[in-house]
Amino acid sequence: xxxxxxxIAAVAADTINTAVSDAPIVQAEVPVLDLILRGGLIxxxxxALSIVSLYIMIERYLAIRKAxxxxxxxxxxxxxxxVKGDLAGAKLLCAQTASPLARMVEKxxxxxxxxxxxxxxxxxxxxxxxxxxLEKNISILGIIAGIAPMLGFVGTIxxxxxxxxxxxxTKEFGIPQVADGLYVKLVxxxxxxxxxxxxxVGYHWLSxxxxxxxxxxxxxxxxxxxxxQDN
Numbered sequence: 001x002x003x004x005x006x007x008i009a010a011v012a013a014d015t016i017n018t019a020v021s022d023a024p025i026v027q028a029e030v031p032v033l034d035l036i037l038r039g040g041l042i043x044x045x046x047x048a049l050s051i052v053s054l055y056i057m058i059e060r061y062l063a064i065r066k067a068x069x070x071x072x073x074x075x076x077x078x079x080x081x082x083v084k085g086d087l088a089g090a091k092l093l094c095a096q097t098a099s100p101l102a103r104m105v106e107k108x109x110x111x112x113x114x115x116x117x118x119x120x121x122x123x124x125x126x127x128x129x130x131x132x133x134l135e136k137n138i139s140i141l142g143i144i145a146g147i148a149p150m151l152g153f154v155g156t157i158x159x160x161x162x163x164x165x166x167x168x169x170t171k172e173f174g175i176p177q178v179a180d181g182l183y184v185k186l187v188x189x190x191x192x193x194x195x196x197x198x199x200x201v202g203y204h205w206l207s208x209x210x211x212x213x214x215x216x217x218x219x220x221x222x223x224x225x226x227x228x229q230d231n
Contacts, residue, residue: 040184042155043191049144049151050195056137057202064134064209069099071220078105082227087112100130100213101220108224116228123221130217134210141203145196152192159185 074097081090087109094106107126111119162184 040155040158040188042151042158042184042188046148046151046155046188046191046195049148050198053141053144053195053199053202056141057206060134060136060138060206061209063136064206064213066098067100067130067134068213068216069097069101071099071101071216074099074101074105075220075223078224079227100127100134101217103130104217104221105224108228112228116225119228120221120225123224127217127221131210131214134213138203138206138210141199141206145200145203148195148199149192152189152196155188155192156185159188 074093077093078090081087081093091106091109094102094109104123104126108119108123111122
């Protein structure tokens with residue numbers, strides 16, 4: 001009897017395996033553009049925020065990278081010229097070097113003859129202005145990081161409203177009544193979170209780059225004051 005049952009189980013298993021293997025495999029493709037369009041009007045500001053975020057990240061990265069330059073090589077040249085007493089050459093080098101550090105040093109060179117405290121204050125003031133230029137528009141990324149998820153939440157509310165409106169209008173509760181609202185709800189929420197995450201990461205990434213730049217500028221400013229004291 002047990003052998004008979006085992007034979008039946010084996011035949012059933014073979015039948016199931018054959019049916020599964022013969023069944024067509026359906027691969028669902030996600031139409032990204034269609035999903036974006038189903039998100040509704042709330043997708044327009046979300047897409048605009050994503051474009052602004054990417055633009056600021058790329059533009060600020062290139063600006064910070066260009067401003068960084070080679071501070072060690074620049075300061076070595078300044079030191080060499082100052083040791084020789086070539087003040088005009090040092091000023092010319094600063095004028096030919098387009099970097100925040102060069103503008104700081106040039107300001108200090110133009111104040112030579114004044115007390116060191118005043119020279120140091122002038123260099124620090126120029127440094128603050130240059131740092132503000134480096135941080136330009138970075139704070140906008142922080143604002144976008146907070147606004148984008150909130151816009152996604154607004155889309156969620158709109159989607160829920162559409163679901164209940166459709167149910168109330170048709171007096172039925174089924175897939176056709178909830179599909180459109182769920183599309184709006186899920187697509188806008190996901191888009192808002194993605195845009196917010198990108199802006200959040202970009203904000204902190206650029207802030208770290210600026211902090212490194214500030215550290216280098218402060219070290220170079222200290223080195224410049226040491227050069228003045230030695231001469």
